[in-house]
Amino acid sequence: MERWSGRVALVTGASSGIGAAVAYQLQDHGVHIVAVARRVDKIEEAVAKARTDAKTRGRYHESKAKPGKLYAKKCDVSKEEDILALFKWIKETLGGVDILINNAGLVKMAGTTNASTEDWKIQLDVNVLGLSICTREAVQNMRARGVDDGHIIHISSTAGHEVLTCHIAMYCAAKSAVRALTEGLRKDFVEHKSNMKVTCLCPGLTRTELANNFPNINIEELYKLPYLNPEDVGDAVLYALGTPPHVQIHEIIIKPVGEQ
Numbered sequence: 245m246e247r248w249s250g251r252v253a254l255v256t257g258a259s260s261g262i263g264a265a266v267a268y269q270l271q272d273h274g275v276h277i278v279a280v281a282r283r284v285d286k287i288e289e290a291v292a293k294a295r296t297d298a299k300t301r302g303r304y305h306e307s308k309a310k311p312g313k314l315y316a317k318k319c320d321v322s323k324e325e326d327i328l329a330l331f332k333w334i335k336e337t338l339g340g341v342d343i344l345i346n347n348a349g350l351v352k353m354a355g356t357t358n359a360s361t362e363d364w365k366i367q368l369d370v371n372v373l374g375l376s377i378c379t380r381e382a383v384q385n386m387r388a389r390g391v392d393d394g395h396i397i398h399i400s401s402t403a404g405h406e407v408l409t410c411h412i413a414m415y416c417a418a419k420s421a422v423r424a425l426t427e428g429l430r431k432d433f434v435e436h437k438s439n440m441k442v443t444c445l446c447p448g449l450t451r452t453e454l455a456n457n458f459p460n461i462n463i464e465e466l467y468k469l470p471y472l473n474p475e476d477v478g479d480a481v482l483y484a485l486g487t488p489p490h491v492q493i494h495e496i497i498i499k500p501v502g503e504q
């Protein structure tokens with residue numbers, strides 16, 4: 245990870261869960277973090293809490309690096325104008341990004357035959373189009389600066405491998421699209437004879453706020469199932485970023501032990 249010290253990572257969806265954990269892990273390894281979400285006022289507190297939670301669980305990894313800075317910025321990734329304004333700010337203030345963690349996401353209970361178009365659309369807008377626009381802007385920024393070792397990490401899901409139930413089929417379709425976009429980006433890098441990397445992470449059930457707005461779900465019952473903690477996914481981010489220049493970790497599936 246030493247080579248990333250002093251460089252810049254954009255982490256989307258950093259006001260909670262996996263994004264907050266990835267943000268503190270990269271920050272503590274010396275990376276400057278642009279942490280974004282709609283609830284910008286929650287970001288710093290969420291990142292600090294994710295660090296404390298990992299320490300409490302004995303899952304915190306010390307690093308010798310001087311911690312990076314954290315810039316909390318408001319950005320709704322379902323709005324292209326927000327993303328473009330964010331990249332303009334990054335370019336003017338920090339020069340650009342070297343790492344992009346495409347983590348912002350949401351799931352709706354929105355079945356195949358009974359959901360509103362709005363509930364389908366927002367899942368595609370955030371999980372697929374927002375991720376794609378951030379990727380395009382990050383890669384164009386890296387190319388313009390002559391950065392050829394950048395790394396894009398997409399957070400997909402085991403739901404991108406398996407349609408778990410008809411009630412979240414559009415979420416599964418979105419996460420499956422993220423896997424296709426991973427291979428598309430890898431082929432783009434090959435075509436450009438670029439050394440940039442793309443990695444897709446597919447976690448199983450992770451204890452975050454994601455399921456909080458499911459109607460009729462008892463959260464305590466849900467987490468009687470085996471689950472991961474956010475820093476478990478962050479560890480996979482560190483692993484993928486820490487590989488030597490010729491190694492691309494294409495995809496990692498992470499399941500809690502005992503998942504059905």
Ligand code: NDP
Nearest residue numbers: 257259260261262281282283320321349401450452453454
């Ligand atoms: P959380 O609900 O805890 O966090 C989701 C994050 O995404 C929040 O920071 C939220 O910020 C942000 N977000 C949602 N919509 C937008 C938007 N329109 N613009 C910007 N940010 C947005 O969930 P997780 O940490 O679990 O989810 C992170 C990723 O991991 C998602 O892509 C999810 O699909 C994926 N995942 C989660 C699993 C799980 O079991 N939890 C399993 C597999 C994958 P804000 O509301 O402030 O905008």
